[in-house]
Amino acid sequence: MLIYVLIATDxxxxxxxxxxxxxxxxxxxxxxxxxxxxxxxQVTLINDCESDDCEDWQLGISQPIKKHIQLNFPVNLFNDLAKKYEIDCEVGYIEDREREPVSYFGKHEGQGEAFLIAEYLGL
Incomplete structure (x- = not known):
C-alpha cells in the first residue's frame, strides 16, 4: 500500500x-x-509549494507500507514536526494516483498513533 503524510494546509x-x-x-x-x-x-518527497495561497500547498512524503510497524517512523517524524511547528497533518493512501485521506493528527488534532492509523488504512 502506498501511503502519504502531508502537512495540512487547508x-x-x-x-x-x-x-x-x-x-x-x-x-x-x-x-x-x-x-x-x-x-x-522508496520514500518520496512531496513538495509543491509554489502557489501564493498556502491552501494549495502539498508538502509531505509518500511511502510504500506493507506492515503497520512501518508507519512508526513517518508518524513519529510528523508528530515531532507538529509539536515543533504547531501544525496538523493528513495521512491517507494513494490509489490510482488519487489521495484518499483517512486521518488527521498534530497540534490541534492530537498526536498521531501508528497503530490506529494502520487500522484506518486496513493494514
Whole structure:
C-alpha cells in the first residue's frame, strides 16, 4: 500500500498561515532529509509549494507500507514536526494516483498513533 503524510494546509487561520510560511524552509529541509535517509524504502518527497495561497500547498512524503510497524517512523517524524511547528497533518493512501485521506493528527488534532492509523488504512 502506498501511503502519504502531508502537512495540512487547508482551513488555516491567518496566524497559522503566517507561521507556516515562516517555517516552510525548515519543514522542507526536514522532509527532504527524511526522504534522502529512507531512499532505500522508496520514500518520496512531496513538495509543491509554489502557489501564493498556502491552501494549495502539498508538502509531505509518500511511502510504500506493507506492515503497520512501518508507519512508526513517518508518524513519529510528523508528530515531532507538529509539536515543533504547531501544525496538523493528513495521512491517507494513494490509489490510482488519487489521495484518499483517512486521518488527521498534530497540534490541534492530537498526536498521531501508528497503530490506529494502520487500522484506518486496513493494514
Amino acid at each position: 482551513r488555516l487561520e491567518e496566524k497559522q498561515e503566517k507561521k507556516l510560511r515562516q517555517n516552510l524552509p525548515e519543514l522542507q529541509a526536514a522532509l527532504q532529509a527524511y526522504a534522502e535517509a529512507n531512499e532505500a524504502n
